[in-house]
Amino acid sequence: MRALTWQGMQRVDIEEVPDPRIQEPTDAIVRVTSTAICGSDLHLYGVLAPYLHPGDVLGHEFMGIVEEVGSAVTALAPGDRVVVPFTIACGHCWMCERGLFSQCETTQNTDQGKGASLFGYTSLYGRVPGGQAEKVRVPFADVGPVKIPDDAHDERWLYLSDILPTAWQGVRYADVGADDTLVVLGAGPVGLLAASSARYMGVGRVISVDLVPERLEAARSRGAETLDLRDVGTRPEDVGEAIRALTEGRGADGVLDAVGMEAHGNPIAQTLIGAAARLPEPVAAKAVESFGIDRLAALHGAIQGVRRGGTVSLSGVYGxxxxxxxxxxxxxxxxxxxxxxxxxRAWTDELIPIIRADGDSLGLESLATHHVPLERAPEMYETFQKKEDGCIKVVLHPERAQHPEEKP
Structure with a gap:
């Protein structure tokens, strides 16, 4: 089958790889109809290179049609349409029973000191082949995959794999309500869905912060006020001062960092991180594990901008x-x-009725700016990383030579 594979620092390629097969009675094989490039994938493209191997299949946002199930699978059957969460969880361990699926003790990577295994996400998290491929082996198929209607639009459901529940969790963690102000740092896919989620939840005021014009406009279209970093500066103290100026000098009740480790605002750190990632693998891994390798402008800006006694919620990845x-x-x-x-899976019961409802109140179907065949994934990684061509979200279609909405 065809799959997108990691080949080196900022280099990914489409290759022929072996088809996945049932390995455990609880497995399923899913034929992918839609998969997406996530902001977290860009970390693999660069910063987290020491934990990847040439040929690793990337991608953790995907959905498709069940082709085969193991002998112990009872909740799925061939032909079912499903969206698959990026976390791989057993559903019955101590952590899973408490809704902490990302800490599943069955798939936990204890040798790395990390939590549950993830699709397509480095040797730190199990080195499980990912979803930017024609087919995927899905462990614990009775637990993770969510069955969806046969006639549903893919993108009404695709983001349930990661970025929608990630945004939803981020807003819940921010602990804000009808009388509060939430600042969302970053108007990429997670930040935009966080703004939509907060508005849906009835948060009193939502302010989105970014510096890319297309993203700021997308945030406004989702009911958020906007703060343009080009006008105020990207230093944490600049961000904090600007937020306080909008909130009676106090700061926001909650700040959600939807940016993570590759924030703008520290070119020196950017250079050092890039140099570290290009070191020989064992040396680079040691550098990541022993030193501060994140660009922290967004996180420090969140700390500056939140009010006393407020909450900072991190949805962006740090390493x-x-x-x-x-x-x-x-x-x-x-x-x-x-x-x-x-x-x-802790949030799907809340989200499924919202996704099913008429009106697309969270703006799921309008989020993607680029729909392309899987073969174009390598160029789209670069486009997404550089924020070129108005790129906010890329959806890949392994089954299609050309999508009717594809940009030329």
Missing amino acids: GMADPMPMMDMFDKGLTLRMGQCNV
Whole structure:
């Protein structure tokens, strides 16, 4: 089958790889109809290169049609349409029973000191082949996959695999309500869905922060006020001052960081991170595990911009083991900090009725800016990383030579 594989620093290619097969009685094989490039995939494209191997199949946002099931699978049958959460969880361990699916003790990568295995996401998380491919082996098929209507639009459901529940969890973690202000740092896919989710939940005021014109306009179309970093600056203190100016000098009740480790605002850190990722693999891995390798402008901006006693919610991915943090400010302000890989299945029961409802209230079908065949994935990684051509979200279609909405 065809699949997108990692080949080196900022280099991915479409290759022929062996078809997946049933390995455990609880497995299913899913033929992929739609898969997406996530902002987290860009970390693999660059910063997290030391934890990848040439030929690794990428991708953790995907959906499709069940082709085959193992002998122990009872909830799915060939022909079912499903969307698959990016976290791989057993559903019955101590963590799963408490809704902490991203910490599943059955798929936990104890040798790496990490949580549950993830599709298409490095040797830190199980090195499980991902979904930017024609087919995928899905472990614990009775637990993860969500069955969807046969006639549903793919993109009404595709983002249930990751970015929609990630955004939803981020807003829930921010602990904001009808009388509160939520600031969302980053108007990429997760940030935009966070803005939509917050508006749906009835959060009183939502302010989206970014510096890309197309993203700011997309945030406004979802009911958010906007703060353009080109006008105020990208330094954390600039961001904090601008947020306070919009909130009676106090700061936001909650700040959701939907940016993560590759934030704008520190070109020196960007250069050092790029150099570290290009070191020989064992040396590079040691650098990641021993030093601060994140660009922290967004996180520090969140800490600056949240009010005293407020909450900072992290949906963006961070990977440094020794990142410098303003602990005095955090302690003095009495902040609550919540974060983590999304526990997708903890939120699906809330989200499914919203997705099913008429009107597409979360703006799922309008999020993608690019629909392309799988073969164009390598060029789209570069386009997405550089934020060129108005690119906000890329959806890949392994089964189609050309999608009717594809940009030329």
